[in-house]
Amino acid sequence: MKVMRSKEIEQEVKPVFLLLVALFFGIINLYALPQDTTRRAPARASWFRNTVISPEVHANNSVTFRLYAPEASKVEVTGEWMAGFGTKEALTRNDTGLWAITVGPLPPEYYGYSFFVDGVKVLDPSNPLIKRDGTRNDNVLFVHGEGSELYAVKDVPHGILSTVWYPSPVIGFNRRMSIYTPPGYEDSKQKYPVLYLLHGAGGDEEAWAELGRACQILDNLIAQNKAKPMIVVMTNGNPTEAAAPGAAPERKSQNVQSFGPGNMISGKFEESLVKDVIPYIEKHYRVVSDRNARAVAGLSMGGFHTLNIINSNPEKFGYAGVMSMGFFNMKQFGGKDNTEEFEQQIEKLKRSNMKLLWIGCGKDDFLYQSVVELRRILDKHQVKYQYRESEGGHTWANWRLYLSELAPLLFK
């Protein structure tokens, strides 16, 4: 961003230069200037904050969204508090071109939202906070209060989140994962239990930390003495991918078909978790290498992976969590009937005496019936499990809730 040429500075634009330098050194305090949020256009320089305030959460948890768009003919907002997929509400324009709407009061939650300007999705330029879900970005709206406080960054000891590359002989290339070590890990010689936490279709190794608030949930539960300090390993469950978008070497991310057959349901990821990931973790971290200090949990596709992993390795895990996923007979999709095989695995799982099998699903989840079917089979074989049915559907709001409720049950 070229501002001016050096030779001009002394001769022609000294006042501008001095202003920039004074701003730079904080001698002029931009924040102390009077801010008229209804009149001023957004500033574009990266150093200067946007003077339009959006979103503004009021004391009663109603929220005002604002966008300065004098040339637009329609501005709408969509957000995760709305019922239904892609519902929008129109903002109202004032005489200066500032559009605004107040919604709510909203229940405390870590919401996503975005604007639409003349039909085009627009991230709020007044809000630097963005969360990515697969290839989609939305702004963050955090409404604090009972129900969302575990997701907030609190003034408590924080764990460390690391981005770690590891070799995966099973899959054939190096892959990336996110690892949370709990507060105190770096100052102790203690060994810790490990939760392997798996994302859903369209997600990647950044999903649980970014959308699932896994670090905040663990930090807060540990600070409240409600969960044991544990390591959380968040892998990438798409076996044709090395890492999240933009984070993989170019040639690895070419020709990737995330939804291709033989990918999510190839079994490769599940095999690599057991043969590649767990040995890496147990070699490089201070870990209790025992099934009762080892948990696996996942949402949606990650729940499918979790079931496969515990069914194929019934002696390896003391705890498992299956979120928003159940059993599917592949026959209905033109595959072979897999009911008998599944029931045999469930029998083995039962004999392995797992400490906890936890199942969570929303009442409106589009995979609800598969969970009914899974529970029917577990009941038939008298396998014990804890079942949590929540409101809502196939959403991160539910998966954050489930992690908040599952983590305290682990490693007790």
Added chain:
Amino acid sequence: MKVMRSKEIEQEVKPVFLLLVALFFGIINLYALPQDTTRRAPARASWFRNTVISPEVHANNSVTFRLYAPEASKVEVTGEWMAGFGTKEALTRNDTGLWAITVGPLPPEYYGYSFFVDGVKVLDPSNPLIKRDGTRNDNVLFVHGEGSELYAVKDVPHGILSTVWYPSPVIGFNRRMSIYTPPGYEDSKQKYPVLYLLHGAGGDEEAWAELGRACQILDNLIAQNKAKPMIVVMTNGNPTEAAAPGAAPERKSQNVQSFGPGNMISGKFEESLVKDVIPYIEKHYRVVSDRNARAVAGLSMGGFHTLNIINSNPEKFGYAGVMSMGFFNMKQFGGKDNTEEFEQQIEKLKRSNMKLLWIGCGKDDFLYQSVVELRRILDKHQVKYQYRESEGGHTWANWRLYLSELAPLLFK
């Protein structure tokens, strides 16, 4: 995102349900469907990729940007390859409402860009990659080739990037930093040298990794044997802030005045780096605790911090890099004349026999004259330094370049 109620599934919407499940399990391959990038509207579900391709980098490094906006009356693009601040180029609409423009060929670089739709800044919904500069977000356009290959994720061993909280008694609360450990760190017992790498005004502890591509630059230089394996510690240089936006506890991020007096130039950050950060790093990492294995470098405000740190601690650092920053006599801003004090410090620095003082500045940098003044004082006192003058101004393109050139000179 409520899709349908469970009871409806079997009775009414079985075909839709089966389609969703089939997509979910990858039995239908969405990517294999024919894609007509000129005709189709962006899909909005997070699992489905946007079918408009943007940006598309062609073989000759020209780039096509596309946005589907049938209701918009004006669509423009702005990007870091354009000369001047906020320059825009108009896209052209076809009869379906798809807007497009082809620019370049562009020199290889890690660019930021965004659209403007009817005057409102819009992040490209087809591009999941975003980089944040302070409170501003832009999309990423990576043009590969000579000049940007050090910034790319290559198929080489990767270091680990961690987000670490540490106590800062000097500043008075816990603070956050980003730490890069080089490939092999976790498998060795070796001790490593450390580069403390400081950001500019408006930045934070995420800036060097996100905008500066510090991890990629180090990974690639180390793989090419051009830089020694080193730990890189990227702090938050705003002493009133605990962490990047959204990452600090609520009460810590209230009433923060980043540009307030007594903040960036209070000296508190510099003091905390020496008294809080370095001891934390040397306690928790395998570090060579010796000035010749300790470097500090920073850009802009971080260059100012770097000069303060080496001037106040001339025996502590063997290497220093000052990017896009020089000397200012505070008298011109109503402060006291600090020339004499600075020259006395420079004399001490000279006697400390630092191994390398490296200075980089762009010809068009608005702080260029301050670098002329710094060099005049260093020359007057016969202090040796390496000077690198590049094209361009006060930009991340230059700071990435400077890190690429400085890192190979460290710890030799």
